[in-house]
Amino acid sequence: MIYMLTFLFSAPGFAQMSGQIGQFDLVPQRIYANPAFQPKAKLNIAIPALGNVYLQHGNNWINPSEFVEGNSSALSPEAILASIGDEATTTQTVGVELIHFGYRFGKNYIHFRAAERFNSRVSLPVDLFRLAVFGNVGSYQFENSTADFSDLGLDAMHFREYAIGFNRQFTNQLTVGITAKYLYGMEVIQTANSSLQLRTDPNTYALTSLGQLDVNTSGVGGLVSGDDIDIHEYLLGKNNSGFALDFGGTYRPIERLELQLSAHDIGFIRWRDDIANYETNDATFLYDGVDLTQFLFQEDIDFGEEFGNEADSLLDDLESTYGYQKTNGDFTTNLNGYIRYGAAYTLLNTSKFRGVGWANATHAIGASTVGFQVSAGYNQTIWNTIQAGVHMTKTKDLPFTFGGGFSLNGSFFQLYAMVENFSVAPLTEVTITNEDNPGDSTTLFLPASASDLRLHVGINLTFNRNFGESRDRRSMYNR
Numbered sequence: 001m002i003y004m005l006t007f008l009f010s011a012p013g014f015a016q017m018s019g020q021i022g023q024f025d026l027v028p029q030r031i032y033a034n035p036a037f038q039p040k041a042k043l044n045i046a047i048p049a050l051g052n053v054y055l056q057h058g059n060n061w062i063n064p065s066e067f068v069e070g071n072s073s074a075l076s077p078e079a080i081l082a083s084i085g086d087e088a089t090t091t092q093t094v095g096v097e098l099i100h101f102g103y104r105f106g107k108n109y110i111h112f113r114a115a116e117r118f119n120s121r122v123s124l125p126v127d128l129f130r131l132a133v134f135g136n137v138g139s140y141q142f143e144n145s146t147a148d149f150s151d152l153g154l155d156a157m158h159f160r161e162y163a164i165g166f167n168r169q170f171t172n173q174l175t176v177g178i179t180a181k182y183l184y185g186m187e188v189i190q191t192a193n194s195s196l197q198l199r200t201d202p203n204t205y206a207l208t209s210l211g212q213l214d215v216n217t218s219g220v221g222g223l224v225s226g227d228d229i230d231i232h233e234y235l236l237g238k239n240n241s242g243f244a245l246d247f248g249g250t251y252r253p254i255e256r257l258e259l260q261l262s263a264h265d266i267g268f269i270r271w272r273d274d275i276a277n278y279e280t281n282d283a284t285f286l287y288d289g290v291d292l293t294q295f296l297f298q299e300d301i302d303f304g305e306e307f308g309n310e311a312d313s314l315l316d317d318l319e320s321t322y323g324y325q326k327t328n329g330d331f332t333t334n335l336n337g338y339i340r341y342g343a344a345y346t347l348l349n350t351s352k353f354r355g356v357g358w359a360n361a362t363h364a365i366g367a368s369t370v371g372f373q374v375s376a377g378y379n380q381t382i383w384n385t386i387q388a389g390v391h392m393t394k395t396k397d398l399p400f401t402f403g404g405g406f407s408l409n410g411s412f413f414q415l416y417a418m419v420e421n422f423s424v425a426p427l428t429e430v431t432i433t434n435e436d437n438p439g440d441s442t443t444l445f446l447p448a449s450a451s452d453l454r455l456h457v458g459i460n461l462t463f464n465r466n467f468g469e470s471r472d473r474r475s476m477y478n479r
Contacts, residue, residue: 019362019373019374020375020379020391020403020404020405021033021405022034022037022340023358023379024389026041026407026414027407027460028051028100028111029046029052031111031165031179032052033340033342034248034249034250034260034261035165035247035248035262036177036248036249036260036262037177038104038109038167038169038175039109039462040465041102041104041462041463041464041465042103042104042105042463042464043103043104043463043464044101044102044103044460044462044463045101045461045462046097046100046458046459046461049098050097050458050459051097051099051100052097052100052115052456052458053095053096053455053456054093054094054096054097054456055094055453055454056091056093056453056454057090057092058090058092058371058395058451059088060084061080061089061090080129081126084126084129086151087123087124087126088124088125088129089123089124093117093118093119094116094117094118095116095117097458098113098160099113100112100460101113107168107169108167108168109166109168110164111164112164112165113161113162113165114162114163116160116161117158118156118157119336120157121153121154121369122153123152123154125149125151127142128149130142130147131147142200145199145201146198146199147198148197149194149197149211150195150196150197152191152194152196152213153191153194155189155190155369156187156189157187157188157190157269158185158186158188159183159184159185159186159240159269160184161183162181162184163179163180163181163182163246164179166178166179173252173253174249174250175249176247176248177247177248178245178246178248179245179247180245181243181244181245181246181267183241183242183269183335185218185219185238185240185269185271186219186238187217187218187219188218188219188220188333189217190331190333191213191214191215192331193213195212196212197210197211212281214279215277216271216275216276216277217275217276218240218272218274218276218331219240219273221276222274238273240269240271241269241270242268242335243267243268244265244268245267246262246263246265246266247266248261248262256346256347256349257345258343258344258345260341260342260343260360261339262339262340263338263340264339264340265337265338267334267335267337268335269333269335270330270331271332271333275331276326276328277327277328277329279325281324334367335368336369337364337370338362338364338370340360340362341361342360343359344356344357345357345358347378352383352384353380353381353383355378355379356378356379357378358376358378358379358391359374359375360375361374371396372396374393374394375391375392377389377390377391385408385409386406386408387406387407387409388404388405389404389405389406390402390404395452398451398452401421401452403418403419403422404422405419409462412463413461414460414461414462416456417457417458418455418456419453419454420452420453420455421454
């Protein structure tokens, strides 16, 4: 059940974009990869809400092809446990570019864009799975007889981004760019502190829980209350504001080689509307179990009623011990900033064909949850109309993946699509059986390897594409 809920309803998470988008120089959205990039076209206009639709799913443990037992399709709890490191993390990101306009004049390029962004991350400690599979006194021995749930967390954020960017080619070798972003926060759930633990007494098997869980939210109460929502206030009237910057540069030490460096999402949002902060007491609770003999074998005793009363009493004790305080204080969330390093080498450059080999790497800045990632690939442009590429990517704690993309450019109309993980296409049959009723089972067909999936699709209008730029730059080098 934990597996199904996490796969279907949880959501990296915060993650960087696909490593390949910056290498498609006919696509204006390449500027997401580095604000110093100048698209080939002089004028770029995205189809509203269709210029760039970005979907991302990442996890370091859900791998259906390895979760089944032998030749059967039954889930194996031991196989699931074997795939989890210190924690099971699932992330999802959704981005929809609402508008995009870019214009190149002389050696300068300016663009404006607005996008709706949603990021989320669920972290489940491995001890939670061990407790579910082995129990607190099973074959697995917890360190110090204590299950550690301190990695438990849910972080999710929905906001709108308004960005304006400018870059300039200062010399034949150096181009520098910056993008400033105003952020409008809509909803957030932030796990500010998680230190929960569950200890089993080695002699009596009594359970002792201790620790604290603090969660900050904004905009969530209004959504779950069932009250009518004022659309105008929701879309434009919230008082949750923030700012962020992207900045970067490119440098050509020799004609065919371009070096790239950029930093992204360096910023924050201050949340002030519809605030609800929940803080539990840092307390200890002892549970000795339920003595069923008190009412199981007593005459004239309703077992169901007495057991229900015992459960209610336990919940009352838990609530009075841990309790929680609800406050309404403002709080700040930082974006998941990251740095990108890149290099591109032109292998082929004629009037009809261009071929570029490339590589890039990204890593987090500060407390960001963006994982380390490295990609390498090759892009080919044919007749200034078709651009296609293939690449491979390695992300920390995830297997190698192969991906690719293309852009079709007919007159001023452009269509492009890019995918990070081809291996997500094959499906694995997974059967979930009700242990209490073996005849009750559910069969699903899930992606065999869904560890890292990123998809970009979009439609643009691009005018006056400068396909001779590389040769013009070459002539400058030869002067």
